[in-house]
Amino acid sequence: MRYKTIYIAGINRSGGSLLSRLFDGHPDILSYPTELGFPTDNNFYEITDSYSGIPQTIPNINFNDNNDFYSILDIPKQKHEYSTTWGKETADPLGVRDNYLEKNFYGNVEAHFDYNKFTGIFDKLAKKAKSIEDLYNARHHAYFTAWDNGKHIKNQSAVVMQDSGGIYLTNIDKFFSEFHQSILIYPLRDLMGYVAAEKVRYARRFFGSRRFAFPQLPNYFVKQFDHYDINAQIKGWLCALTRVRILQEKHGLNQQFIVYSHNILTSYPKDTMKRLSELCNIKYTEDLLRPTIGNKNWLGNSHYGPTKGISNKISANYPKVLTKNEISTIKLFSDNIDMHLSEHKTPVDLLSIPQKYLYEYKRQKKYFNETEKLSLYYALSNATKRRYHIKQVPYYSFFAIIYSIFVRIVHIPRMFKLKYFKAKGKQNYT
Template structure:
């Protein structure tokens, strides 16, 4: 496997899937079309709220089974609003064949390499070329960036952030399948991503690029050129066409609206959808991020009070969310 991987970092609904889809099809890259969750499958402690996992002591057989189950699920389950839809793209037989040929799963570097090589073999029925760089994104990557840098010293990282107000609204809509959700895990996920955003930049420094989602969708040529220079990859036309395994990527917007290219159409839609509780939480907990990354501090002009229930917010969730706000 090539020793110069690229890792995409960012919270849910921050633009990570869009960014990954823009790399897809580039002649120098193998873009893993799903979130691989390297550390989760190897039993690591994951703090990221929406994917939180306590540590497990697991053996080689369990690691291999975790990998197989995840690829099988990716091959049969719709991607929905969370990730790319890769149903039918994986040859499960070939994945099992290759992953079982791997060795030394107790070594995290070797385990990750075995996993990546098996994914490539499953998708393309051939070995992963040494001159092709790997691109991977998982929402918990920011938490493990320092470890990934230790495992792959030549790795580079692109961390995409989004206006916290907009990001919170988008995640909340993603998690609102059964009414308005309890916000604790959503806020914890944003907190985790922002915390490691700051920490990683201090430690990884020159190999860590931070971009804003708003800049990517409003100034795509400028930002894509900046990313290409940072990663030292050719400026190919495919970088402006979001795809998944060469097929047009229609997005994972919570609206369900399909698109064919980079779009800023809904950039400020959050202002119509945010509620007083969410505004107060962001202003109270993430003012540092708003200031540092030049987002405008938002004062909700809606006359509804903090205590006014959100749409479809049940009584138990209402009480839990107000307790949560007072806890901050």
């Protein structure tokens, strides 16, 4: 029971979820229905919030000691109890519970997770672990055996993990050395799409619709929303791009560290998935062109609404949610980079981008091997992305109050079902 690990390590809103769902249908691959990265690392500073940019670290373990593997891998020791109070609903740390799949943003779902079976199998296999790879293999096998009575696990040889902050793993070298035939994939999304997606997310929170699949916040109000910090979003994207560029300098364009373009994937899906299959050393099948979750069609997790299959039409939404000034601001940074990434190739070569267009390239390069300094640098550089501008109350604040009340009324049936019929119908917190 040894799985090749394919780790999709990106930043938020970069398209990694789509790739993990495309891998889901492949007969030789197990793909988690939730995000799974490596444990966050409190050794650099006390982490009090979760966002793309905080340090993650593959732990060093002495397997001769009496270890608490649950704490080491951030696995809950008891079955998660979730709240049924409005505004306090929580995601499941394992990503699956009765009729709940974390990444199933749209549509109904039938699912079950036997936590006792999971812990029983994990405990048994973890005792035999001699390496961190053995320990994660124990987790993988226990997880997919406990999910839906093991119907998704057969004789797969690879497992896909995906995390929207994974590129900030502090010891990537350890990932390559400790995990057999490991592959790290970075999804590169265009800056315009990234900022647009982030703006929609912040606007939905402001107007009270949060991450619910319905009702959809009208694009007019998203476009008017200007309380977020666009420069912080641009800085966060450039900061990650610069880190990936330096990683390419170190590891090269090889089959262990792969950068692909989300835009190229959605525009040329067959060519891109064939190339990724080749790089990952897996057999190409047409299943790789159909995004699924638990072998059922996946309708995406875009804030713009559900999508069928691989869609390259989301870019049509950008001018609907971004103002002309915002588009101009983004283009000041993106145009110079895009001109060096115009070739439709996989993997994407970032080495041709001049250093002056990257974010503090020399500083990142200087401290790249000083883990503590660099981890704090990335955490601080990305912390401002969640900053809201404090300004005079805009006219649309009144609509935000009314709309948030409307959203709550619409969700009364869902909250009633969540509280009194926990195993009936869709239970997703989205």
